[in-house]
Amino acid sequence: MPFLRWRQRAAADAGPADGAGLAAVVGPAAIEHTPRYLRVGDGYAATLIVTGYPAEVGPAWLDPLLAWPGRLDVAVHIEPVAPQVAAARLRRQRARLESNRRTDADKGRLADPVTEAAADDAADLADRIARGHSKLFRVGLYLCVHAPSLDELDESVAHVRATAASVLLDTQPATWRQLQGWTSTLPLGVDGLGMRRVMDTDAIASAFPLASSDLPAPLPGEPGATGGMLYGLNPDSNGVVWWDRWAQHNANSVVLARSGAGKSYFVKLEVLRSLADSVQVAVVDPDNEYVRLADAVGGVTIALGAGGVRLNPLDIPPGDRRPQARTYRALFLHTLIAVLLGEQPPPSERAALDKAINDAYDRAGISNDPATWRRQAPLLRDVTAALTAQHTDAAGTLAARLTPWTSGSFRDLFDGPTTTVPSGQLVCWSTRHLADELRAPGMLLALDAIWRDVDTPAIRSAHTPRRLVVVDEAWTLLRDGEGAKFLSRLAKAARKRRAGLSVITQDVGDLLGSDLGQVVIANAATQILLRQAPQAIDVVADVFALTGGESRLLLAARRGEGLLMSGTHRVGFHAVASRQEHRLCIGDLELPDDE
Structure with a gap:
């Protein structure tokens, strides 16, 4: 009985971090397993295994798959091969190739170009591994295609296989192993298929960075974009660049x-x-x-x-009922005058300007009471007149500097109420x-x-x-x-x-x-x-x-x-x-x- 109680208490304490708990939280409600596809929740998924690779790969050879215009999960499983094991395998491979070359020479046959190329590549690879310039890895590459219906799934699988074939990658469906294939493409780090190919460091490095040239699709379970607009076409993938600035x-x-x-x-x-x-x-x-x-x-x-x-910078918005609205207009006029003069006035002139703005509002009958804000706002020349009325050097200097915008050549924009x-x-x-x-x-x-x-x-x-x-x-x-x-x-x-x-x-x-x-x-x-x-x-x-x-x-x-x-x-x-x-x-x- 104590043992049973302990097991019940341990089960009750199990959280989402446990394997079953995590699956219950983030996993789909149900999975239907068939020989050629899976039904995962409300959608369908099919896994393809990359079984054939070209003799040589160029930089970013995975980009066509990563930029495929649809929901495609590309999983790369990489397992390093120990240097001792890699050296032993290369020696056996070189021995077989050299034996074939000598057999052909002894029997008077023409040299096989494929064998010659493979022997040279094996010798070069063995030399780089011996010098520590390269390493060998066992690599598995799997593609999981998602679609909302079976018809769209068949069409998407055919499109993905054609895209892979365009870069000389042979693919085969994971028939009767779709569940293992789906889990192999999840971010779990588990390879349930085990279809590996030995590659060196350069071949793997040319597949990176693992980034698509298109914007990412919505994550599983997230709704698609409901807003946004067309920004253009992606010249790398011919995909549509659709962006919603309001969703950022x-x-x-x-x-x-x-x-x-x-x-x-x-x-x-x-x-x-x-x-x-x-x-x-x-x-x-x-x-x-x-x-x-x-x-x-x-x-x-x-x-x-x-x-x-004309625009009057002293206008108070008619719909604004904040008690600080008049203060905000005074502060903006400080900013405007600094731009007009090309510099911030000295402190003494700023103090005189602040007093003149308040005096101009007071003479117009506009106070901090919102009920007075519908009255005609003062103009820039009224502020200049209030500066002159202070009879101080700082106020007089600032009034003179504002003359071009109140009574001079540039007065037209400010010389009157907003039109x-x-x-x-x-x-x-x-x-x-x-x-x-x-x-x-x-x-x-x-x-x-x-x-x-x-x-x-x-x-x-x-x-x-x-x-x-x-x-x-x-x-x-x-x-x-x-x-x-x-x-x-x-x-x-x-x-x-x-x-x-x-x-x-x-x-x-x-x-x-x-x-x-x-x-x-x-x-x-x-x-x-x-x-x-x-x-x-x-x-x-x-x-x-x-x-x-x-x-x-x-x-x-x-x-x-x-x-x-x-x-x-x-x-x-x-x-x-x-x-x-x-x-x-x-x-x-x-x-x-x-x-």
Whole structure:
């Protein structure tokens, strides 16, 4: 009786770490075993054994199987052969080959080229093993094909066998041994088939790295992707590159490429497909590249710098009811003035500016009470007047420095209340009409207007639409310290507001050469690299940990070709578009239908 009680207590204490407990937790509900396939849960699986290999293998000879466009488990079992055993086997093999050669010579036969080649290879291998340059291994290679139905399983098995035959690998089904074959392809380290082939170190090394050139398929039991969009085709495997930026840790992205690499074309494609996915898109466009696209799809274009178009940086969002809303506008005006001046003002001028902003709001009758925020907001010239009224050297100096933007040549953008309230699924903020001195401030004003809409808590809820903010030619803003800080803050805060920030630049040095640019990259779960300049490839390779092959790919990439990276996932792609998408992206909206 005590012994029985001990056994019952031990069984009760057994946890999932035990073999049976682990199988009960992660294993399928049932397995149906037939001679040519297994039914595992709701799917089907069939195992193939690689029985024949080519005489010589090249680098990455497993890549065609690893990149097969379907669910295929490739298992490689490697068992080292002791050096003493390897040397003895090689001596016997060389003796047999040499005996055949001498027999043919004694009988006057022509030399067998196969025997001659095998004898030379055996002698070379024996020499490398004796010197410690190589070792022998017993290798088993098994392929487990998965499919949701029997018909699809038969088709997939035939496709996999044809793919293996293309690299001179002979395969045979594990008939009557499907259960052992399935367990041999699981991450258990158990070879239940024992179909091994002796290989040397070089042959095994050429099979590595065991990585696919395609994005990984969902794990068993996980549902397939329900969202996402087509990014392009994989030139290595002809597979489809389908990516959902909204399913990642954050929806931010960076697109880095040299001029003429096709980055604007790729971003326009993403904008079009995001609109079809019910995403609200706002684009900061310095070169009017998105204006015709916005017109074609019913979007709204706001041309900063055009006659009568003004933005008041002191406006408080009408839907914002946070008690700190006025303070937030004052802080943004500090950032804007630092960008206007090209530097952060001295402490004495910053103190005078802060007092002047509060005085301007007070004179307009706007306090920290949300009920007063619907009143007309003060203008930049009102802040300058408040500075002059302080009658101090610091305030007077700062007021004089702000003269070009309040009463001088650059006043048009700030000289009056906001004239345009953006609305619509696609809003394009064009800064093409702005002078070079106003390009960075204009981009900052556009981003602020976009962010005020995204950050308004009154409209944030579970049904808040997804928003994508696209900043093209971001180097214009990144070269200003305060502008770069503002962009980095947006990159950090976008995820909590169901928004994504997409930063596009051709000046890779401005983004990678600063700490704030590194912050933008670190907070972008999706990273797109198109063709790079030879002068920048070393920096890009160092920041993104590119391999030598990936660096060469980016140097020789054609227009629209590049790398999609997210964490450990990396895949090459070539952007593809439908005929109508192509017309919209290149701006040729008058292309005849028969073209």
